[in-house]
Amino acid sequence: MNKVRVFAPATVANMGCGFDIMGMTLDGVGDVLSVEVVEGDGLEIDNRSEVELPDDIEKNVITPAVRALMEAYGEKRLVKVVVEKKISPGSGIGSSAASSAAAVYALNVALGRPFSDERLVEFAMEGEKLISGGTPHADNVGPSLLGGVVLLRGYDPLDIVRLPVPDNFCCSVAHPAIMVSTRMAREVLPKDIPLRTAVKQWGNVAGLVAGLALKDVYLVGRAMQDVVVEPYRKQFIPGFDALREKVMAAGALAFNISGAGPSVFALSADMDVAARVGEIMREHFAEVGSDVYVCKVSNKGARVLNE
Protein backbone atom coordinates (compact mmCIF):
# COMPACT_ATOMS: atom_id res chain seq x y z
CA MET A 1 0.00 0.00 0.00
CA ASN A 2 1.44 3.41 -0.83
CA LYS A 3 -1.62 5.70 -0.79
CA VAL A 4 -2.99 6.43 2.65
CA ARG A 5 -5.92 8.58 3.77
CA VAL A 6 -5.87 9.66 7.42
CA PHE A 7 -7.74 11.69 10.00
CA ALA A 8 -5.90 13.86 12.55
CA PRO A 9 -8.00 15.39 15.32
CA ALA A 10 -8.31 18.99 16.39
CA THR A 11 -6.77 19.79 19.75
CA VAL A 12 -7.02 22.27 22.60
CA ALA A 13 -3.56 23.51 23.57
CA ASN A 14 -2.70 25.07 26.94
CA MET A 15 -5.82 23.67 28.65
CA GLY A 16 -6.11 26.84 30.70
CA CYS A 17 -3.05 26.86 32.92
CA GLY A 18 -0.64 24.73 30.89
CA PHE A 19 0.63 27.37 28.45
CA ASP A 20 2.98 25.78 25.91
CA ILE A 21 3.31 22.46 27.74
CA MET A 22 0.08 20.53 27.21
CA GLY A 23 -2.85 19.89 24.97
CA MET A 24 -5.85 17.58 24.69
CA THR A 25 -7.52 15.78 21.83
CA LEU A 26 -11.06 16.41 20.60
CA ASP A 27 -13.31 13.61 19.39
CA GLY A 28 -14.55 13.69 15.79
CA VAL A 29 -13.30 17.16 14.84
CA GLY A 30 -10.19 17.31 12.67
CA ASP A 31 -8.53 17.26 9.28
CA VAL A 32 -8.45 14.63 6.54
CA LEU A 33 -5.54 14.21 4.14
CA SER A 34 -4.10 11.62 1.76
CA VAL A 35 -0.50 10.80 1.02
CA GLU A 36 0.85 8.84 -1.89
CA VAL A 37 4.50 7.89 -2.20
CA VAL A 38 5.96 7.14 -5.64
CA GLU A 39 9.40 6.81 -7.22
CA GLY A 40 11.09 10.17 -7.70
CA ASP A 41 11.97 13.07 -5.46
CA GLY A 42 10.05 16.05 -4.08
CA LEU A 43 6.73 17.11 -2.64
CA GLU A 44 3.40 18.04 -4.27
CA ILE A 45 0.50 19.45 -2.29
CA ASP A 46 -2.96 19.45 -3.87
CA ASN A 47 -5.56 21.43 -1.94
CA ARG A 48 -9.04 19.96 -2.48
CA SER A 49 -10.60 21.58 0.59
CA GLU A 50 -12.87 24.62 0.67
CA VAL A 51 -10.37 26.33 2.92
CA GLU A 52 -7.87 28.61 1.19
CA LEU A 53 -4.23 27.59 1.62
CA PRO A 54 -1.03 29.29 0.37
CA ASP A 55 -0.16 28.32 -3.23
CA ASP A 56 3.54 28.47 -2.39
CA ILE A 57 4.26 25.13 -0.72
CA GLU A 58 7.13 26.75 1.18
CA LYS A 59 4.45 28.56 3.19
CA ASN A 60 2.47 25.39 3.94
CA VAL A 61 3.11 23.76 7.35
CA ILE A 62 3.02 20.36 5.70
CA THR A 63 6.24 21.07 3.79
CA PRO A 64 8.80 21.29 6.62
CA ALA A 65 7.09 18.40 8.45
CA VAL A 66 7.27 16.09 5.42
CA ARG A 67 10.85 17.17 4.65
CA ALA A 68 11.98 16.45 8.22
CA LEU A 69 10.54 12.95 8.02
CA MET A 70 12.03 12.23 4.58
CA GLU A 71 15.42 13.47 5.70
CA ALA A 72 15.37 11.07 8.65
CA TYR A 73 14.15 8.31 6.30
CA GLY A 74 17.21 8.85 4.15
CA GLU A 75 15.85 7.67 0.77
CA LYS A 76 14.37 9.84 -1.96
CA ARG A 77 10.68 9.61 -2.88
CA LEU A 78 8.09 11.82 -4.52
CA VAL A 79 5.44 12.56 -1.88
CA LYS A 80 2.01 13.58 -3.16
CA VAL A 81 -0.31 15.10 -0.57
CA VAL A 82 -4.03 15.74 -1.13
CA VAL A 83 -5.49 18.05 1.52
CA GLU A 84 -9.18 17.86 2.43
CA LYS A 85 -8.99 20.47 5.16
CA LYS A 86 -11.97 20.72 7.53
CA ILE A 87 -10.76 23.18 10.19
CA SER A 88 -10.14 26.81 9.22
CA PRO A 89 -6.63 28.16 9.72
CA GLY A 90 -6.25 30.44 12.74
CA SER A 91 -9.01 28.67 14.61
CA GLY A 92 -7.19 28.11 17.88
CA ILE A 93 -7.99 24.40 17.86
CA GLY A 94 -4.78 23.27 16.24
CA SER A 95 -5.66 23.73 12.59
CA SER A 96 -2.10 23.80 11.29
CA ALA A 97 -1.08 21.09 13.76
CA ALA A 98 -3.78 18.75 12.49
CA SER A 99 -2.44 19.23 8.94
CA SER A 100 1.19 18.53 9.79
CA ALA A 101 0.19 15.67 12.13
CA ALA A 102 -1.97 14.12 9.40
CA ALA A 103 0.78 14.50 6.80
CA VAL A 104 3.54 12.82 8.80
CA TYR A 105 1.17 10.14 10.12
CA ALA A 106 0.02 9.23 6.59
CA LEU A 107 3.54 9.38 5.18
CA ASN A 108 4.86 7.10 7.93
CA VAL A 109 2.17 4.52 7.16
CA ALA A 110 2.82 4.81 3.41
CA LEU A 111 6.51 4.10 4.04
CA GLY A 112 5.76 1.01 6.15
CA ARG A 113 5.90 2.68 9.59
CA PRO A 114 9.65 3.23 9.98
CA PHE A 115 9.09 5.72 12.84
CA SER A 116 7.36 5.60 16.24
CA ASP A 117 4.39 7.90 16.89
CA GLU A 118 6.52 9.85 19.39
CA ARG A 119 9.15 10.42 16.71
CA LEU A 120 6.43 11.72 14.38
CA VAL A 121 5.76 14.48 16.89
CA GLU A 122 9.26 15.82 16.25
CA PHE A 123 8.68 15.94 12.49
CA ALA A 124 5.27 17.59 12.83
CA MET A 125 6.79 20.22 15.12
CA GLU A 126 8.74 21.53 12.14
CA GLY A 127 5.42 22.66 10.69
CA GLU A 128 4.59 24.51 13.89
CA LYS A 129 7.97 26.19 13.79
CA LEU A 130 7.09 27.71 10.42
CA ILE A 131 4.02 29.57 11.69
CA SER A 132 5.13 30.47 15.21
CA GLY A 133 8.15 32.45 14.14
CA GLY A 134 10.81 29.88 14.81
CA THR A 135 9.78 28.39 18.16
CA PRO A 136 8.88 24.71 17.93
CA HIS A 137 5.77 23.65 19.86
CA ALA A 138 4.20 20.27 20.36
CA ASP A 139 1.16 21.15 22.45
CA ASN A 140 -1.11 20.68 19.40
CA VAL A 141 0.81 18.21 17.23
CA GLY A 142 1.48 16.00 20.28
CA PRO A 143 -2.17 15.29 21.13
CA SER A 144 -3.23 15.30 17.45
CA LEU A 145 -0.81 12.43 16.82
CA LEU A 146 -1.03 10.58 20.13
CA GLY A 147 -4.53 11.28 21.51
CA GLY A 148 -5.54 11.96 25.11
CA VAL A 149 -3.65 14.62 27.00
CA VAL A 150 -0.03 15.10 26.03
CA LEU A 151 2.46 16.85 28.31
CA LEU A 152 5.70 18.28 27.07
CA ARG A 153 7.86 17.98 30.16
CA GLY A 154 10.71 19.61 28.32
CA TYR A 155 11.88 20.39 24.79
CA ASP A 156 15.62 19.88 25.14
CA PRO A 157 15.52 16.94 24.72
CA LEU A 158 11.85 16.48 23.84
CA ASP A 159 10.20 14.65 26.76
CA ILE A 160 6.66 13.55 25.89
CA VAL A 161 4.34 12.24 28.60
CA ARG A 162 1.00 10.70 27.64
CA LEU A 163 -1.93 10.85 30.03
CA PRO A 164 -5.19 9.09 29.20
CA VAL A 165 -8.42 11.01 29.82
CA PRO A 166 -11.44 9.51 31.56
CA ASP A 167 -14.72 8.99 29.67
CA ASN A 168 -16.65 11.86 31.15
CA PHE A 169 -14.56 14.79 29.96
CA CYS A 170 -16.87 16.78 27.67
CA CYS A 171 -15.81 19.81 25.72
CA SER A 172 -17.67 22.67 24.08
CA VAL A 173 -15.57 24.69 21.66
CA ALA A 174 -16.53 27.82 19.76
CA HIS A 175 -14.45 29.30 16.97
CA PRO A 176 -15.72 32.84 16.40
CA ALA A 177 -15.11 34.26 12.92
CA ILE A 178 -12.38 36.63 14.05
CA MET A 179 -8.79 36.59 12.86
CA VAL A 180 -6.16 36.36 15.58
CA SER A 181 -2.80 35.18 14.27
CA THR A 182 -0.61 33.04 16.51
CA ARG A 183 2.12 35.63 16.06
CA MET A 184 -0.13 38.47 17.26
CA ALA A 185 -1.29 36.37 20.20
CA ARG A 186 2.36 35.79 21.15
CA GLU A 187 3.43 39.41 20.77
CA VAL A 188 0.88 40.62 23.30
CA LEU A 189 2.43 38.54 26.09
CA PRO A 190 4.80 40.10 28.63
CA LYS A 191 8.44 38.97 28.74
CA ASP A 192 8.39 38.78 32.55
CA ILE A 193 5.69 37.79 35.00
CA PRO A 194 5.47 38.14 38.79
CA LEU A 195 6.87 35.12 40.65
CA ARG A 196 3.67 35.04 42.76
CA THR A 197 1.58 34.69 39.59
CA ALA A 198 3.85 31.95 38.25
CA VAL A 199 3.47 30.01 41.52
CA LYS A 200 -0.33 30.20 41.20
CA GLN A 201 -0.09 28.93 37.65
CA TRP A 202 2.08 25.92 38.47
CA GLY A 203 -0.16 25.11 41.43
CA ASN A 204 -2.96 24.84 38.89
CA VAL A 205 -0.81 22.83 36.48
CA ALA A 206 -0.06 20.37 39.30
CA GLY A 207 -3.76 20.18 40.18
CA LEU A 208 -4.75 19.62 36.56
CA VAL A 209 -2.33 16.73 36.04
CA ALA A 210 -3.29 15.24 39.41
CA GLY A 211 -6.97 15.55 38.49
CA LEU A 212 -6.36 13.67 35.24
CA ALA A 213 -4.44 10.95 37.06
CA LEU A 214 -7.08 10.65 39.78
CA LYS A 215 -9.88 10.82 37.15
CA ASP A 216 -11.36 13.77 39.03
CA VAL A 217 -13.05 16.04 36.50
CA TYR A 218 -13.98 18.54 39.24
CA LEU A 219 -10.37 18.95 40.34
CA VAL A 220 -9.40 19.40 36.67
CA GLY A 221 -12.12 22.02 36.37
CA ARG A 222 -10.91 23.93 39.44
CA ALA A 223 -7.33 23.77 38.15
CA MET A 224 -8.12 24.97 34.61
CA GLN A 225 -7.41 28.60 35.44
CA ASP A 226 -4.99 30.71 33.51
CA VAL A 227 -3.71 33.68 35.51
CA VAL A 228 -0.74 34.33 33.20
CA VAL A 229 -1.78 34.43 29.55
CA GLU A 230 -5.56 34.96 29.55
CA PRO A 231 -5.42 38.50 31.00
CA TYR A 232 -3.49 39.57 27.86
CA ARG A 233 -5.29 37.52 25.23
CA LYS A 234 -8.91 37.85 26.23
CA GLN A 235 -9.00 41.36 24.71
CA PHE A 236 -9.14 39.67 21.27
CA ILE A 237 -12.35 37.82 22.17
CA PRO A 238 -15.53 39.95 22.31
CA GLY A 239 -17.31 39.74 25.67
CA PHE A 240 -14.95 37.08 27.06
CA ASP A 241 -15.74 37.67 30.76
CA ALA A 242 -19.49 37.88 30.15
CA LEU A 243 -19.40 34.62 28.19
CA ARG A 244 -17.49 32.91 31.02
CA GLU A 245 -20.17 33.98 33.48
CA LYS A 246 -22.97 32.56 31.30
CA VAL A 247 -21.10 29.33 30.62
CA MET A 248 -20.21 28.71 34.28
CA ALA A 249 -23.79 29.50 35.33
CA ALA A 250 -24.92 26.77 32.89
CA GLY A 251 -22.85 24.20 34.78
CA ALA A 252 -19.49 24.16 33.00
CA LEU A 253 -16.49 23.35 35.21
CA ALA A 254 -14.03 25.63 33.43
CA PHE A 255 -13.91 28.13 30.60
CA ASN A 256 -10.75 29.23 28.83
CA ILE A 257 -9.13 30.36 25.61
CA SER A 258 -8.20 27.43 23.37
CA GLY A 259 -4.57 27.67 22.30
CA ALA A 260 -3.73 31.17 21.13
CA GLY A 261 -7.44 31.87 20.51
CA PRO A 262 -9.77 33.19 19.28
CA SER A 263 -11.48 29.87 20.00
CA VAL A 264 -12.75 29.31 23.51
CA PHE A 265 -13.57 26.04 25.22
CA ALA A 266 -15.48 24.86 28.25
CA LEU A 267 -15.06 21.63 30.18
CA SER A 268 -18.14 19.81 31.49
CA ALA A 269 -18.76 16.53 33.27
CA ASP A 270 -21.64 15.48 30.99
CA MET A 271 -22.79 15.90 27.40
CA ASP A 272 -26.10 17.62 28.25
CA VAL A 273 -24.28 20.46 29.97
CA ALA A 274 -21.71 20.56 27.16
CA ALA A 275 -24.51 20.88 24.56
CA ARG A 276 -26.22 23.68 26.49
CA VAL A 277 -22.88 25.47 26.84
CA GLY A 278 -22.32 25.10 23.09
CA GLU A 279 -25.65 26.84 22.45
CA ILE A 280 -24.71 29.67 24.79
CA MET A 281 -21.45 30.12 22.90
CA ARG A 282 -23.24 30.17 19.55
CA GLU A 283 -25.67 32.83 20.77
CA HIS A 284 -22.88 34.88 22.31
CA PHE A 285 -21.00 35.04 19.00
CA ALA A 286 -24.16 35.41 16.85
CA GLU A 287 -23.07 38.79 15.52
CA VAL A 288 -19.65 37.68 14.21
CA GLY A 289 -20.66 34.08 13.57
CA SER A 290 -18.94 30.99 14.93
CA ASP A 291 -18.33 27.29 14.44
CA VAL A 292 -19.33 25.34 17.54
CA TYR A 293 -18.24 21.81 18.40
CA VAL A 294 -19.58 19.73 21.26
CA CYS A 295 -17.66 16.53 21.82
CA LYS A 296 -15.87 14.25 24.23
CA VAL A 297 -12.20 14.58 24.94
CA SER A 298 -10.69 11.60 23.16
CA ASN A 299 -7.88 9.14 23.70
CA LYS A 300 -7.63 8.54 19.96
CA GLY A 301 -5.07 10.49 17.96
CA ALA A 302 -4.31 10.40 14.23
CA ARG A 303 -5.56 7.29 12.44
CA VAL A 304 -5.88 5.68 9.03
CA LEU A 305 -9.29 5.96 7.34
CA ASN A 306 -8.43 3.46 4.61
CA GLU A 307 -5.20 1.70 3.77
Place this chain on the structure above:
Amino acid sequence: MNKVRVFAPATVANMGCGFDIMGMTLDGVGDVLSVEVVEGDGLEIDNRSEVELPDDIEKNVITPAVRALMEAYGEKRLVKVVVEKKISPGSGIGSSAASSAAAVYALNVALGRPFSDERLVEFAMEGEKLISGGTPHADNVGPSLLGGVVLLRGYDPLDIVRLPVPDNFCCSVAHPAIMVSTRMAREVLPKDIPLRTAVKQWGNVAGLVAGLALKDVYLVGRAMQDVVVEPYRKQFIPGFDALREKVMAAGALAFNISGAGPSVFALSADMDVAARVGEIMREHFAEVGSDVYVCKVSNKGARVLNE
Protein backbone atom coordinates in the same frame (compact mmCIF):
# COMPACT_ATOMS: atom_id res chain seq x y z
CA MET B 1 -7.64 9.89 77.00
CA ASN B 2 -6.41 13.44 77.24
CA LYS B 3 -2.63 13.10 77.06
CA VAL B 4 -1.31 12.18 73.65
CA ARG B 5 2.25 11.70 72.38
CA VAL B 6 2.70 11.95 68.62
CA PHE B 7 5.30 11.83 65.88
CA ALA B 8 5.18 14.21 62.91
CA PRO B 9 7.61 13.55 60.06
CA ALA B 10 10.12 15.85 58.46
CA THR B 11 9.28 16.91 54.92
CA VAL B 12 10.92 18.15 51.75
CA ALA B 13 9.06 21.18 50.40
CA ASN B 14 9.25 22.35 46.77
CA MET B 15 10.59 19.00 45.50
CA GLY B 16 12.75 20.86 43.02
CA CYS B 17 10.34 22.52 40.63
CA GLY B 18 7.23 22.84 42.83
CA PHE B 19 8.14 25.99 44.74
CA ASP B 20 5.47 26.76 47.37
CA ILE B 21 2.96 24.22 46.05
CA MET B 22 4.13 20.76 47.06
CA GLY B 23 6.07 18.73 49.55
CA MET B 24 6.86 15.10 50.35
CA THR B 25 7.12 13.13 53.56
CA LEU B 26 10.26 11.48 54.89
CA ASP B 27 10.19 8.13 56.65
CA GLY B 28 11.39 7.95 60.25
CA VAL B 29 12.80 11.48 60.58
CA GLY B 30 10.67 13.96 62.51
CA ASP B 31 9.57 15.54 65.78
CA VAL B 32 7.95 14.07 68.86
CA LEU B 33 5.64 16.03 71.13
CA SER B 34 2.98 15.43 73.79
CA VAL B 35 -0.22 17.31 74.41
CA GLU B 36 -2.35 17.19 77.51
CA VAL B 37 -5.70 18.91 77.73
CA VAL B 38 -7.11 19.88 81.16
CA GLU B 39 -9.82 22.15 82.56
CA GLY B 40 -8.87 25.80 82.38
CA ASP B 41 -7.76 28.17 79.69
CA GLY B 42 -4.47 28.90 77.96
CA LEU B 43 -1.35 27.26 76.61
CA GLU B 44 1.84 26.05 78.27
CA ILE B 45 4.85 24.87 76.27
CA ASP B 46 7.55 22.89 78.04
CA ASN B 47 10.70 22.35 75.99
CA ARG B 48 12.40 19.08 76.98
CA SER B 49 14.46 18.77 73.80
CA GLU B 50 18.15 19.54 73.38
CA VAL B 51 17.25 22.08 70.73
CA GLU B 52 16.97 25.67 71.91
CA LEU B 53 13.53 27.21 71.42
CA PRO B 54 12.31 30.75 72.18
CA ASP B 55 11.23 31.19 75.85
CA ASP B 56 8.48 33.56 74.76
CA ILE B 57 5.65 31.31 73.60
CA GLU B 58 4.44 34.09 71.29
CA LYS B 59 7.53 33.33 69.18
CA ASN B 60 6.90 29.58 69.07
CA VAL B 61 5.16 28.27 65.94
CA ILE B 62 3.09 25.95 68.10
CA THR B 63 1.24 28.86 69.67
CA PRO B 64 -0.71 30.26 66.68
CA ALA B 65 -1.42 26.72 65.44
CA VAL B 66 -2.89 25.60 68.78
CA ARG B 67 -4.83 28.86 69.17
CA ALA B 68 -6.36 28.51 65.69
CA LEU B 69 -7.54 25.00 66.51
CA MET B 70 -8.93 25.99 69.94
CA GLU B 71 -10.75 28.96 68.43
CA ALA B 72 -12.46 26.69 65.90
CA TYR B 73 -13.20 24.20 68.71
CA GLY B 74 -15.04 26.95 70.54
CA GLU B 75 -14.59 25.73 74.15
CA LYS B 76 -11.90 26.80 76.59
CA ARG B 77 -9.21 24.34 77.76
CA LEU B 78 -5.71 24.54 79.19
CA VAL B 79 -3.40 22.94 76.64
CA LYS B 80 -0.07 21.65 77.95
CA VAL B 81 2.52 20.85 75.30
CA VAL B 82 5.77 19.00 75.96
CA VAL B 83 8.23 19.34 73.09
CA GLU B 84 10.84 16.64 72.45
CA LYS B 85 12.24 18.27 69.37
CA LYS B 86 14.53 16.16 67.16
CA ILE B 87 15.06 18.34 64.08
CA SER B 88 17.03 21.58 64.43
CA PRO B 89 15.22 24.78 63.50
CA GLY B 90 16.23 26.26 60.14
CA SER B 91 17.06 22.83 58.76
CA GLY B 92 15.13 23.11 55.52
CA ILE B 93 13.34 19.83 56.17
CA GLY B 94 10.26 21.33 57.73
CA SER B 95 11.43 21.69 61.30
CA SER B 96 8.87 24.28 62.35
CA ALA B 97 6.19 22.55 60.29
CA ALA B 98 6.78 19.24 62.07
CA SER B 99 6.28 21.03 65.40
CA SER B 100 3.04 22.74 64.47
CA ALA B 101 1.78 19.62 62.68
CA ALA B 102 2.56 17.48 65.73
CA ALA B 103 0.89 19.98 68.07
CA VAL B 104 -2.41 20.20 66.20
CA TYR B 105 -2.45 16.48 65.46
CA ALA B 106 -1.97 15.59 69.14
CA LEU B 107 -4.44 18.23 70.30
CA ASN B 108 -7.09 16.97 67.87
CA VAL B 109 -6.70 13.43 69.18
CA ALA B 110 -6.78 14.66 72.79
CA LEU B 111 -10.08 16.44 72.09
CA GLY B 112 -11.64 13.33 70.52
CA ARG B 113 -10.85 14.12 66.87
CA PRO B 114 -13.35 16.92 66.15
CA PHE B 115 -11.46 17.93 62.99
CA SER B 116 -10.43 16.18 59.77
CA ASP B 117 -6.74 15.85 58.96
CA GLU B 118 -7.20 18.29 56.06
CA ARG B 119 -8.65 20.86 58.45
CA LEU B 120 -5.63 20.42 60.71
CA VAL B 121 -3.46 21.62 57.83
CA GLU B 122 -5.18 25.00 58.05
CA PHE B 123 -4.46 25.30 61.76
CA ALA B 124 -0.84 24.23 61.38
CA MET B 125 -0.38 26.81 58.60
CA GLU B 126 -0.83 29.54 61.23
CA GLY B 127 2.50 28.43 62.67
CA GLU B 128 4.15 28.76 59.28
CA LYS B 129 2.71 32.23 58.92
CA LEU B 130 4.56 33.31 62.06
CA ILE B 131 8.00 32.48 60.69
CA SER B 132 7.56 33.32 57.02
CA GLY B 133 6.66 36.94 57.58
CA GLY B 134 2.91 36.66 57.16
CA THR B 135 2.52 34.36 54.16
CA PRO B 136 0.81 31.08 55.01
CA HIS B 137 2.35 27.95 53.46
CA ALA B 138 1.29 24.34 53.61
CA ASP B 139 4.04 22.68 51.59
CA ASN B 140 5.63 21.33 54.78
CA VAL B 141 2.68 21.09 57.21
CA GLY B 142 0.57 19.41 54.50
CA PRO B 143 2.80 16.36 54.00
CA SER B 144 3.82 16.27 57.69
CA LEU B 145 0.16 15.81 58.62
CA LEU B 146 -1.08 13.77 55.65
CA GLY B 147 1.93 11.80 54.39
CA GLY B 148 2.93 11.07 50.80
CA VAL B 149 3.12 13.99 48.41
CA VAL B 150 0.76 16.86 49.07
CA LEU B 151 -0.11 19.43 46.41
CA LEU B 152 -1.54 22.80 47.22
CA ARG B 153 -3.55 23.50 44.08
CA GLY B 154 -4.55 26.86 45.48
CA TYR B 155 -4.70 28.75 48.77
CA ASP B 156 -7.87 30.75 48.28
CA PRO B 157 -9.70 28.58 49.16
CA LEU B 158 -7.18 25.98 50.32
CA ASP B 159 -7.30 23.10 47.83
CA ILE B 160 -5.30 20.11 49.06
CA VAL B 161 -4.55 17.21 46.73
CA ARG B 162 -2.98 14.04 48.12
CA LEU B 163 -0.81 11.84 45.92
CA PRO B 164 0.54 8.56 47.21
CA VAL B 165 4.20 7.77 46.48
CA PRO B 166 5.40 4.42 45.16
CA ASP B 167 7.65 2.18 47.32
CA ASN B 168 10.89 2.82 45.52
CA PHE B 169 11.30 6.53 46.12
CA CYS B 170 14.47 6.86 48.19
CA CYS B 171 15.76 10.08 49.58
CA SER B 172 19.15 11.24 50.86
CA VAL B 173 19.02 14.48 52.82
CA ALA B 174 21.88 16.48 54.26
CA HIS B 175 21.45 19.37 56.65
CA PRO B 176 24.76 21.23 56.74
CA ALA B 177 25.44 23.22 59.90
CA ILE B 178 24.87 26.60 58.26
CA MET B 179 22.20 29.10 59.23
CA VAL B 180 19.87 30.23 56.43
CA SER B 181 16.66 31.78 57.72
CA THR B 182 13.48 31.27 55.72
CA ARG B 183 13.17 35.03 55.58
CA MET B 184 16.66 35.47 54.10
CA ALA B 185 15.98 32.70 51.58
CA ARG B 186 12.78 34.50 50.53
CA GLU B 187 14.36 37.94 50.27
CA VAL B 188 16.93 36.78 47.74
CA LEU B 189 14.22 35.80 45.22
CA PRO B 190 13.31 38.12 42.33
CA LYS B 191 9.83 39.66 42.19
CA ASP B 192 9.50 38.89 38.47
CA ILE B 193 10.75 36.01 36.37
CA PRO B 194 10.93 35.53 32.58
CA LEU B 195 7.78 33.93 31.15
CA ARG B 196 10.03 31.43 29.26
CA THR B 197 11.56 30.31 32.56
CA ALA B 198 8.14 29.98 34.18
CA VAL B 199 6.97 27.77 31.28
CA LYS B 200 9.97 25.49 31.78
CA GLN B 201 9.17 25.26 35.47
CA TRP B 202 5.51 24.32 35.00
CA GLY B 203 6.51 21.80 32.33
CA ASN B 204 8.58 20.17 35.04
CA VAL B 205 5.79 20.46 37.60
CA ALA B 206 3.45 18.69 35.17
CA GLY B 207 6.07 15.99 34.55
CA LEU B 208 6.66 15.50 38.26
CA VAL B 209 2.98 15.02 39.08
CA ALA B 210 2.52 12.76 36.05
CA GLY B 211 5.55 10.74 37.13
CA LEU B 212 4.07 10.24 40.59
CA ALA B 213 0.72 9.21 39.12
CA LEU B 214 2.35 6.83 36.63
CA LYS B 215 4.73 5.54 39.37
CA ASP B 216 7.67 6.45 37.13
CA VAL B 217 10.58 7.43 39.38
CA TYR B 218 12.75 8.24 36.35
CA LEU B 219 10.24 10.74 34.98
CA VAL B 220 10.02 12.27 38.47
CA GLY B 221 13.81 12.48 38.51
CA ARG B 222 13.95 14.22 35.13
CA ALA B 223 11.23 16.63 36.20
CA MET B 224 12.82 17.56 39.55
CA GLN B 225 14.62 20.58 38.13
CA ASP B 226 14.28 24.03 39.57
CA VAL B 227 15.13 26.74 37.05
CA VAL B 228 13.46 29.51 39.06
CA VAL B 229 14.52 29.47 42.70
CA GLU B 230 17.71 27.41 42.85
CA PRO B 231 19.83 29.89 40.86
CA TYR B 232 19.26 32.42 43.66
CA ARG B 233 19.43 30.15 46.68
CA LYS B 234 22.32 27.88 45.87
CA GLN B 235 24.79 30.64 46.84
CA PHE B 236 23.98 29.83 50.48
CA ILE B 237 25.14 26.23 50.09
CA PRO B 238 28.92 25.71 49.79
CA GLY B 239 29.92 23.87 46.62
CA PHE B 240 26.34 23.22 45.53
CA ASP B 241 27.09 22.56 41.84
CA ALA B 242 30.09 20.37 42.61
CA LEU B 243 28.01 18.33 45.05
CA ARG B 244 25.31 17.87 42.42
CA GLU B 245 27.87 16.52 39.98
CA LYS B 246 29.18 14.00 42.50
CA VAL B 247 25.70 12.91 43.58
CA MET B 248 24.41 12.45 40.02
CA ALA B 249 27.56 10.54 39.07
CA ALA B 250 26.77 8.18 41.95
CA GLY B 251 23.42 7.32 40.38
CA ALA B 252 20.96 9.77 41.94
CA LEU B 253 18.03 10.79 39.71
CA ALA B 254 17.76 14.37 40.95
CA PHE B 255 19.50 16.72 43.37
CA ASN B 256 17.93 19.88 44.76
CA ILE B 257 17.63 22.27 47.65
CA SER B 258 15.14 21.07 50.26
CA GLY B 259 12.61 23.78 51.05
CA ALA B 260 14.34 27.11 51.63
CA GLY B 261 17.62 25.29 52.35
CA PRO B 262 20.34 24.94 53.50
CA SER B 263 19.39 21.25 53.41
CA VAL B 264 19.79 19.47 50.10
CA PHE B 265 18.18 16.24 48.98
CA ALA B 266 18.67 13.65 46.29
CA LEU B 267 16.13 11.23 44.86
CA SER B 268 17.18 7.67 44.03
CA ALA B 269 15.40 4.56 42.83
CA ASP B 270 17.01 2.27 45.41
CA MET B 271 18.37 2.39 48.93
CA ASP B 272 21.93 1.36 48.03
CA VAL B 273 22.33 4.37 45.79
CA ALA B 274 20.63 6.57 48.39
CA ALA B 275 23.08 5.37 51.07
CA ARG B 276 26.09 6.03 48.83
CA VAL B 277 24.74 9.47 48.01
CA GLY B 278 24.27 10.16 51.73
CA GLU B 279 27.95 9.37 52.31
CA ILE B 280 28.99 11.71 49.49
CA MET B 281 26.92 14.47 51.09
CA ARG B 282 28.49 13.86 54.49
CA GLU B 283 32.00 14.05 53.03
CA HIS B 284 31.16 17.15 51.03
CA PHE B 285 30.03 19.01 54.14
CA ALA B 286 32.77 17.55 56.39
CA GLU B 287 34.24 20.97 57.11
CA VAL B 288 31.02 22.59 58.37
CA GLY B 289 29.49 19.34 59.61
CA SER B 290 26.06 18.00 58.68
CA ASP B 291 23.21 15.73 59.69
CA VAL B 292 22.52 13.17 56.99
CA TYR B 293 19.33 11.12 56.64
CA VAL B 294 18.82 8.27 54.20
CA CYS B 295 15.24 7.06 54.04
CA LYS B 296 12.26 6.17 51.91
CA VAL B 297 9.67 8.72 50.94
CA SER B 298 6.69 7.76 53.09
CA ASN B 299 2.94 7.69 52.76
CA LYS B 300 2.57 8.00 56.55
CA GLY B 301 2.00 11.41 58.04
CA ALA B 302 1.60 12.44 61.70
CA ARG B 303 0.65 9.60 64.03
CA VAL B 304 0.04 8.75 67.66
CA LEU B 305 2.89 6.99 69.48
CA ASN B 306 0.75 6.12 72.52
CA GLU B 307 -2.82 7.02 73.34
